[in-house]
Amino acid sequence: MGFIVMMLAQSCEQASSMANSSAVNHKSKPKKSDAPRLKRDSLRDTICIAAVGDIMLGSSYPDSSKLPSDSAKGSFKSAQKYFEGADVVFGNLEGTLLDSGMPDSHKKKLETGYLFRMPTQYGKVLKDAGFNLLSVANNHITDFDNKGCVSTTRTLADNGIHYAGLETCPTTIFERNGIKYGFCAFSPNSRTVHLLDSINQRRIISKLKEQCDVVIVSFHGGAEGAQYEHVPFKMESYLNAKRGDVHQFAHNAVDAGADIVLGNGPHVSRAMETYKGRLIAYSLGNFCTYKSVSVAGVCGMAPLLKVYLNKKGEFLNGNIIAFRQTHERGLSRDTANRVVQRIKTLTESDFPETKLNIDEDGGISLND
Numbered sequence: 001m002g003f004i005v006m007m008l009a010q011s012c013e014q015a016s017s018m019a020n021s022s023a024v025n026h027k028s029k030p031k032k033s034d035a036p037r038l039k040r041d042s043l044r045d046t047i048c049i050a051a052v053g054d055i056m057l058g059s060s061y062p063d064s065s066k067l068p069s070d071s072a073k074g075s076f077k078s079a080q081k082y083f084e085g086a087d088v089v090f091g092n093l094e095g096t097l098l099d100s101g102m103p104d105s106h107k108k109k110l111e112t113g114y115l116f117r118m119p120t121q122y123g124k125v126l127k128d129a130g131f132n133l134l135s136v137a138n139n140h141i142t143d144f145d146n147k148g149c150v151s152t153t154r155t156l157a158d159n160g161i162h163y164a165g166l167e168t169c170p171t172t173i174f175e176r177n178g179i180k181y182g183f184c185a186f187s188p189n190s191r192t193v194h195l196l197d198s199i200n201q202r203r204i205i206s207k208l209k210e211q212c213d214v215v216i217v218s219f220h221g222g223a224e225g226a227q228y229e230h231v232p233f234k235m236e237s238y239l240n241a242k243r244g245d246v247h248q249f250a251h252n253a254v255d256a257g258a259d260i261v262l263g264n265g266p267h268v269s270r271a272m273e274t275y276k277g278r279l280i281a282y283s284l285g286n287f288c289t290y291k292s293v294s295v296a297g298v299c300g301m302a303p304l305l306k307v308y309l310n311k312k313g314e315f316l317n318g319n320i321i322a323f324r325q326t327h328e329r330g331l332s333r334d335t336a337n338r339v340v341q342r343i344k345t346l347t348e349s350d351f352p353e354t355k356l357n358i359d360e361d362g363g364i365s366l367n368d
């Protein structure tokens with residue numbers, strides 16, 4: 001046990017030193033007289049965050065029949081070009097990156113068909129697609145016990161992907177194009193940073209805001225399935241477990257310093273709103289979840305959210321690019337823009353007073 005904890009601590013350190021090294025490389029030391037001008041030049045006015053929901057690229061457990069035949073290399077081929085140019089490309093990694101090992105004994109009894117063990121070589125698939133930030137705060141990161149957590153975080157670090165959301169790795173800080181980002185992620189699940197502990201959340205988020213220009217917060221919360229598309233404005237429960245009051249969580253997060261709040265967990269998309277000038281996306285649904293996750297009906301609608309913020313983290317504008325998933329064809333562009341229409345309808349229904357305007361093509365803007 002002690003050994004495992006030590007390894008976890010090491011893998012976190014690896015990630016933070018990786019973040020630091022990119023920060024150091026980026027800031028070439030200016031001469032004193034040049035410092036103000038260089039600093040201004042290095043800070044662009046607009047930053048771009050691309051974000052998606054759940055990612056699970058196949059599972060080698062219990063056997064290889066749940067792995068894609070192309071070793072997952074084509075998973076994001078239809079989406080990759082839309083990630084290009086974004087400063088941050090974010091998703092929720094709904095599973096472990098682990099080559100061998102048995103499930104957590106508690107989980108094995110409960111959910112044998114839903115235990116996600118992706119080969120560690122899939123870490124490169126995520127990297128090659130463009131992901132540089134992933135949440136590991138969810139109910140599947142612990143599918144294969146501590147061994148799965150350690151292997152996942154080590155694999156992400158080896159691929160230069162920042163991550164956070166475990167108790168052992170609650171936050172990450174990294175720099176991109178002269179902007180310092182802080183990231184934290186929460187879920188109601190064991191060993192992750194808890195979604196129901198509002199005091200701890202405030203402490204984590206406000207500390208990140210002191211240290212960073214832009215703070216990105218993710219949560220994995222809310223009930224799951226097609227009947228839970230609406231934000232209920234109360235505590236949600238699912239399978240006898242509390243899954244958070246996501247509206248209250250998101251507002252508390254912004255009050256504490258979050259500049260953008262990205263929800264996932266319900267396996268369907270939910271509404272968006274702005275609060276204090278910050279964007280909250282209550283759920284980005286499934287994005288790329290291979291065959292073990294239902295993609296029927298609204299569960300197959302897969303939004304790619306691109307958000308433009310100023311360097312203080314205030315929302316400027318954005319767009320939703322519509323994809324869909326089928327078990328036969330995987331992830332593909334949805335030229336019918338179904339998920340745009342769905343998020344627009346949900347937003348108008350759940351947040352009729354919001355200043356956020358979503359047009360038919362997916363453009364997101366603020367009404368005056």
Ligand SMILES: [Zn+2]
Pocket residue numbers: 094138139140220265
């Ligand atoms: Zn989940």
